[in-house]
Amino acid sequence: MRARVDGIGVLGPGLSGWGEARAILAGEVAFEHAPVGRVIAPDLPRTEARRATLSTHLALTVAAEALAGRAAPDEAMPSVWAAADSDLQGLDRNCRSLAEEPPWISPHRFQNSVHNTPSGYWSIATGCRGPATAICAGATTAAAGLVEALTTLAEGHERCLLVVADERSPPVLETARPVPFSFATALLLVPGEAACGRPLALTTVPADEVAERTCADPGLEALRRSNPAARLLPLLTALAGEAPATVDLAWTGHSVRLEVETAA
Amino acid sequence: MVTPFLTASSLVTAAGRGRQAMGAALAEGRSGLRPLDEGGLTLYAGAVDGVDAIALPAALAAYDCRNNRLAELALATDGFAERVAAALERYGRDRVGIFLATSTGGMRETEAHFRQLGPEEILPPSFSLETTHRLSATTDYLCARLCIAGPAQSISTACSSSAKVWASAARHMAAGLCDAAVIGGVDSLCRTTLFGFNALELTAQGPCRPFAPDRDGLCLGEAAALGLLEAEPRTGASLALLGYGESTDAHHMSTPHPEALGARLAMRRALARAGVDAGAIDYVNLHGTATPFNDATEDQAVVAELGTAVPVSSTKGWTGHTLGAAGMVEALLCELAVSEGLLPQTLNTDRIDDTMRANILLEPRHASPQRVLSNSFGFGGNNCALVFGEAA
Numbered sequence: 001m002r003a004r005v006d007g008i009g010v011l012g013p014g015l016s017g018w019g020e021a022r023a024i025l026a027g028e029v030a031f032e033h034a035p036v037g038r039v040i041a042p043d044l045p046r047t048e049a050r051r052a053t054l055s056t057h058l059a060l061t062v063a064a065e066a067l068a069g070r071a072a073p074d075e076a077m078p079s080v081w082a083a084a085d086s087d088l089q090g091l092d093r094n095c096r097s098l099a100e101e102p103p104w105i106s107p108h109r110f111q112n113s114v115h116n117t118p119s120g121y122w123s124i125a126t127g128c129r130g131p132a133t134a135i136c137a138g139a140t141t142a143a144a145g146l147v148e149a150l151t152t153l154a155e156g157h158e159r160c161l162l163v164v165a166d167e168r169s170p171p172v173l174e175t176a177r178p179v180p181f182s183f184a185t186a187l188l189l190v191p192g193e194a195a196c197g198r199p200l201a202l203t204t205v206p207a208d209e210v211a212e213r214t215c216a217d218p219g220l221e222a223l224r225r226s227n228p229a230a231r232l233l234p235l236l237t238a239l240a241g242e243a244p245a246t247v248d249l250a251w252t253g254h255s256v257r258l259e260v261e262t263a264a
Numbered sequence: 265m266v267t268p269f270l271t272a273s274s275l276v277t278a279a280g281r282g283r284q285a286m287g288a289a290l291a292e293g294r295s296g297l298r299p300l301d302e303g304g305l306t307l308y309a310g311a312v313d314g315v316d317a318i319a320l321p322a323a324l325a326a327y328d329c330r331n332n333r334l335a336e337l338a339l340a341t342d343g344f345a346e347r348v349a350a351a352l353e354r355y356g357r358d359r360v361g362i363f364l365a366t367s368t369g370g371m372r373e374t375e376a377h378f379r380q381l382g383p384e385e386i387l388p389p390s391f392s393l394e395t396t397h398r399l400s401a402t403t404d405y406l407c408a409r410l411c412i413a414g415p416a417q418s419i420s421t422a423c424s425s426s427a428k429v430w431a432s433a434a435r436h437m438a439a440g441l442c443d444a445a446v447i448g449g450v451d452s453l454c455r456t457t458l459f460g461f462n463a464l465e466l467t468a469q470g471p472c473r474p475f476a477p478d479r480d481g482l483c484l485g486e487a488a489a490l491g492l493l494e495a496e497p498r499t500g501a502s503l504a505l506l507g508y509g510e511s512t513d514a515h516h517m518s519t520p521h522p523e524a525l526g527a528r529l530a531m532r533r534a535l536a537r538a539g540v541d542a543g544a545i546d547y548v549n550l551h552g553t554a555t556p557f558n559d560a561t562e563d564q565a566v567v568a569e570l571g572t573a574v575p576v577s578s579t580k581g582w583t584g585h586t587l588g589a590a591g592m593v594e595a596l597l598c599e600l601a602v603s604e605g606l607l608p609q610t611l612n613t614d615r616i617d618d619t620m621r622a623n624i625l626l627e628p629r630h631a632s633p634q635r636v637l638s639n640s641f642g643f644g645g646n647n648c649a650l651v652f653g654e655a656a
Contacts, residue, residue: 001439075529078510085398086420095378098455103303110460111518111643114367115399115420120644123512129529131510132646133428136400137417144417151435155265172385176393204441206358253358253413 001150001202002192005239006159009065009186011036011058012223012230018065024220025233025240031217036168036182043125051108052121053087058184059118059165060125066161066186073128078152079161081119081134082145084228085177087112092170118165141166142231143251146258150202153189162187166229183227185236198239199261204254212255213247235260265508265537266438268430268445269501269655272347272492274338275596278310278485279582282341287600290608291628295582297471297483297612302458308471310485310584311453312337320405327405329370329396330452330486335406338450338488347492348410351444361414361442363433364403365425365449367588367642370396372454402450414442420588422642423551424510425449426489427591427650431508437495448490449589457484457587464518472554472585474578474610475563475624477617482553485584489592501655503599506635507538513645520558520641524565527639530647531569534637538651542570545651546633547607549594550624551641552578553585562639563620570637577625581611591640591648598636598652607631 010021041060116134137144149162165184213234215221238245238260278296280286300309318333339345377391426449433445468481513526
C-alpha cells in the first residue's frame with residue numbers, strides 16, 4: 001500500500017509541535033525532556049473545551065497541526081483514532097465515585113468515557129461527518145492505526161487523518177501501566193499518486209525476520225518504549241530527514257515495514 | 265470492496281445461548297430482560313446466565329474477567345471454536361485476522377478493584393490492566409485461545425463498535441492482509457454503564473419498549489456475538505456483506521443529530537457501496553434503543569432514506585442494548601431473519617407512537633428477505649449501517 005504524508009502533528013515531552021520535533025529528530029537540536037504542560041485543543045467551542053478529557057485535548061491539538069494550512073475537512077473525510085487506552089484520568093474518578101456508598105457517576109464523565117471521545121469532539125469542532133474509527137491494539141496500537149488508515153484511504157478517499165495518542169497514567173495506575181508522559185501524533189495521509197506530501201510504502205514482513213526500529217537518543221528511546229503512541233517516533237525520525245529510510249514496527253504476527261522515500 | 269461471507273457464527277445473549285435457543289426465543293416472543301440489582305440500583309437488564317461458572321484454560325488464567333468468560337462461552341457455542349480451527353488449517357494462522365469490538369471490556373473487574381483501594385492508594389495486585397481492563401484484552405484472549413496470528417485489532421466506538429468490525433475486516437481483506445477473519449463484539453454489564461445511562465436519564469423503568477408512545481428509555485444487556493468471515497464464498501455461507509456505511513454526527517457526544525444527518529449518511533453510504541437502491545432493502549433491524557430521542561430521529565432517518573413501506577423492527581426487547589456487542593448481535597439476528605424467513609417484531613411494544621412513520625413491526629412476519637440493513641449508532645455521534653444479502 002502506498003500513500004503520502006501531507007501533514008504532521010506532534011506533542012510530547014520536549015516535543016511541542018512538528019517544527020520543534022523535526023529539528024530534534026533530524027539531529028539538528030538536542031532532545032531535552034520537558035513535561036507536556038496544560039494542553040487546550042485549538043478548535044473546541046468553550047463548553048466542549050471545558051468538558052473535554054486530556055486525551056481529547058492531546059488528540060485534537062495534533063490533528064489541528066496536521067491539518068494546518070490544508071483544506072478544512074469536508075463532510076466525507078475519514079479519520080482513524082488509535083490509542084492503547086482511553087480517558088484514564090476520568091476512569092480514575094469514575095471508579096472512585098462508583099466505589100462510594102451509594103455509587104454514583106458524573107453524566108459528563110460517563111459520556112466522555114468511550115474510546116471514541118476524541119473523535120466525537122473533533123467532529124463537533126470541525127463539522128466533519130466522515131467515517132471515524134477508534135481502535136486499540138496494546139503495544140501495537142500505532143502500527144494497527146497506520147494499517148487501518150491506509151486500508152481506509154484505499155477505499156478511494158482523497159485524504160485520511162490518523163491520530164495516535166496515549167495520555168499519561170494517573171498515579172493510581174502507574175504500577176499497572178507505567179506511562180509517565182503523554183504523547184500524541186497525527187499524520188494527514190493522501191493517496192500515493194497525489195502531487196503533494198512525502199511518499200511512503202507499507203508492506204508486511206514476518207515478525208521474526210526483523211527487529212523493531214529504535215531511537216538513537218536514550219531519552220527518546222525511553223519515551224518510545226513507555227508510551228504506545230510514541231512507537232511512531234522512528235517513523236517521525238525518518239520523515240524529519242531528507243534521505244530514504246526503512247522503519248519496521250511491531251504489529252501482530254507480522255511487522256509493518258514502512259519505506260519512506262526521498263523528500264521532493 | 266471485496267464481499268466477505270459469513271461462514272460460521274455464535275450468539276450468546278440474555279434471550280438465549282446459541283442459534284436454536286435464540287431462534288426459539290424469537291419465535292416465542294420470550295424476552296431476556298429481568299430486574300437486576302447492582303450496587304443498590306435496580307433496573308431491567310439482559311444478563312447472561314451461567315457466565316460465573318465459566319473457567320478459562322489454566323494457561324490463560326491472567327485473562328479471567330466477565331468479558332473474557334462471555335467470549336469463552338461463545339467459543340463453546342454452536343461449534344464456533346472448531347469452525348475457526350478449520351479455517352486456520354485452511355488458510356494458515358497468519359492469514360486469519362481478528363477484529364473485535366467492546367465498549368467496556370473488563371470494566372466490571374476494574375470497578376471491583378477500585379472498591380478495594382485503601383488509604384495507601386494501591387490497587388490490589390490481582391488487577392491486570394493488559395489482560396482484563398484494556399479494550400484489547402478480549403481480542404488478545406481470543407487471539408491466544410484460537411492461535412490467530414493475522415491482523416488483530418479492537419474497535420471501540422461505543423454502540424456502533426461491532427458493526428464497524430465488518431467494515432474493518434472487509435478493508436483488511438481488500439488490501440490482501442488476510443483471507444479470513446474472526447469478527448464480533450463482546451460486552452458485559454458493569455456499574456459504569458448501568459449508573460452512567462441512569463445518570464443521563466436514559467434508562468427504562470421496566471422492560472424497554474422501542475417506538476412506543478410512552479417509551480421511557482433503554483435496558484442494558486450483555487452479549488458475545490462472534491462470526492467467521494471469509495473472502496471466498498464457501499458451502500454453508502449464510503450471509504454476504506454487500507455494503508457498509510460509516511459516519512459521524514458532528515453534533516453532540518450523547519444526543520443524536522436532531523435531523524439524523526449522521527444516521528442518514530451512514531445508510532446512504534452503505535447503499536451506495538452495496539450498489540443497490542433503497543427499494544432493494546426488504547427488512548431493517550433498527551438501532552431502536554427505546555430512548556425517546558433515538559427512536560424519533562431514527563424513524564426520521566429511515567423514512568427519509570428508505571421510505572415508509574419497508575418492514576422494520578428493533579430487537580432490543582429481547583436482548584437489551586448490548587452496547588459494543590449490539591452491532592454484531594443484530595447482524596446475526598439479521599442472518600436468522602434471512603435464513604429462517606421470519607422478521608422479528610418489536611418485542612414489548614404493543615402500540616406505536618403516532619408520530620412514527622416507518623413500517624414498524626408489532627407482530628412477527630413470514631417473508632423471504634433477500635437484502636437487509638442493520639443500523640448501529642453510538643456516543644460521539646458514531647454511526648454504522650450494514651447491508652447484508654443472502655450468500656447464495
